[in-house]
Amino acid sequence: MRVLFTIYPNSYAHLYPVVPLAWALQSAGHEVRIATHHSAAEMILGTGITPVPLGNPEQVPVRLTEDCSQPSHPDLVLKYADAMGLSEEDREHWIVFFQYLLNPISDYVRVDRDEASDLVDFARTWKPDLILWDPTHPAGGVAGKVSGAAHARLLISQDQFGWSLDRLAENADALRAAGLDENPLATLLAPLAEKYGLEVDRELLVGQWTVDPMLEDFRLPTTTKKLPMRQVPYVDPQVSSGWLHERPEQTRCDCCGRRGTRRVALSLGESTRRFVPGDWDRAPKILKACEGLDDLEFIATLDKMQLADVEKIPGNVRTFDWVPLPALMPTCSTLIHHGGNGTYASAVAFQVPQLVCDIKGESVLLKLVENEPDQLRTGTYRNGYEAGVREETESAGFHWELPAKKIEATPVSDFVISKGVGDRLDHRAQSVEEIRELIWRTAHDPARHHAAVDLRNEWLAMPSPSDIIPDLEKFVVQNRRL
Incomplete structure (x- = not known):
């Protein structure tokens, strides 16, 4: 046919x-x-x-x-939600449909x-x-x-x-x-x-x-x-990189004295980098939290847009503009990601525990803000704009303020937590030290890894x-x- x-x-x-x-x-x-x-x-x-x-x-x-x-307009979005009597959680589904x-x-x-x-x-x-x-x-x-x-x-x-x-x-x-x-x-x-x-x-x-x-x-x-x-993960084929198949060099952690290195992937998405220079304040804070975790090797798939506000790349972090997740995931103990459905699904397929970047309680509702030069740099959406493709646009006198998270982030993080395969990484509420501890615990917790195996079995049953x-x-x- x-x-x-x-x-x-x-x-x-x-x-x-x-x-x-x-x-x-x-x-x-x-x-x-x-x-x-x-x-x-x-x-x-x-x-x-x-x-x-x-x-x-x-x-x-x-x-x-x-x-x-x-x-x-956000007022119209919420007028619908009120007329339908939607709960706070249900309003988020409605906003994704109606406004996005x-x-x-x-x-x-x-x-x-x-x-x-x-x-x-x-x-x-x-x-x-x-x-x-x-x-x-x-x-x-x-x-x-x-x-x-x-x-x-x-x-x-x-x-x-x-x-x-x-x-x-x-x-x-x-x-x-x-x-x-x-x-x-x-x-x-x-x-x-x-x-x-x-x-x-x-x-x-x-x-x-x-x-x-x-x-x-x-x-x-x-x-x-x-x-x-x-849902089978797919990414365009690329020439295999030798380093992907090498075990990270074992080191002794200065913090706790433990030996043995595990690999952690950090991926903050392909779409956001088109619109948000600097990745809000998220990438700088996560990368700072990687410092001191010397028994972990971090592979960060971040481009220059996402690294714009990062002052220093820690010695245990290697940055790449793009690494296919289906090739990277089998070598990893944890995936830190933005909450995109395709990224989450790659971790499920390769039984990898997850930390989902999510600001619990922050609505995904887009808000209208009057144009101001300092506001137009980050966290905004403008008609016709895309970094590196079309950056000169006519000003409409306002811009749309984006939430500092992926629109799927909260449903994905809630699901990951419910299955015991990971946790929520809230870069606005958690300190650098709390994020550092969260990363180390997720990478080393046997219960998280067992839960990831169980979730993969659910996936295989489909x-x-x-x-x-x-x-x-x-x-x-x-x-x-x-």
Whole structure:
């Protein structure tokens, strides 16, 4: 059969999670393509899957223009939360959906640009049997309906989409009474659907099915039909580095006299480095905490943006701009990370205890702040801006203030703690000394390592990408309308 993936462009966080399933299908003899904005074609080629470029080759991605969509105003976000009576924890899921995730969706369902129509035209011509679409790219559902293909979402994180749509449906009367749109996702998708004579129904919003790679205890409860699949870590292949396979040189710790060196990885994410010079005050504090832990060797995958405010690299820390986590994890005793789902999943797959950088109690709500020169350096989001790509933007008189953590950090840290495989590293609340002790304890605690083995066994019990291919084939027979 022919299988078309469609993803949000120019983001490894959206590409890498689909590659293991794409390769499983391709290895089973199916034809596979990945469609997204033309600027990401080379990135897809590096995975060995054939890209389908979308959009006008003369146009840059929408996110790099002044015309890209703005996040919803925080007052409107909270007005919805109040109308639906959401708890503090539930409000965070809603904020992620309404203020963060609707943004990329609105950029790539526009009828005044070519990306969405190019996707539908390709589906009509190529006639895929199955379209697997990124939840932030629901034009894939439109392409499925127009072309007659079976279509399903492929999640890359918790399903805030399905969860939020369930909350909206449950509270439709209250939302109408408050003068609010009872389904903002449907409203966003309506112009594209109307262009092709389609009604925006539940299937168009969440697919006929959902491939869900989250561990059962980490899933959000939704009413969507789910096909579980193991989340297999993937990173583009690189030439193997000899040092990765060498055991760290044994040293004697000056603090406690213990001998023997363990390796600890520090990874603070690929996306934040595009927008936040200096990584707030997080990287400097963590690296300072590494000093004195002489029985630990730290591999920090940080670039110059993330190291901007670091005064000194400790002698037991080696910095690299990029090291593939699937290659690094088997050599490590602990992973310190920003809370991204792909990074957390790599540690699970290689049974590595985790410290998740998270500020418990700090909301992920984006706030509007008037532009001031000293505020624009760090922790901000501006339309069209990306470090090293497009740094000169027109000032709108304000900027968005980012929380000093990844939007998934709290759910990930809560899950890691509940499973006993690690802890929360709060760089705002914990002192350097407390962070240092937390790192040493996590790297050496046998209970953490046993718990990491148990969690990996839960992960192994899930069906692999290859295992679900017969289910996908049956799904296609039952749902395609060719």
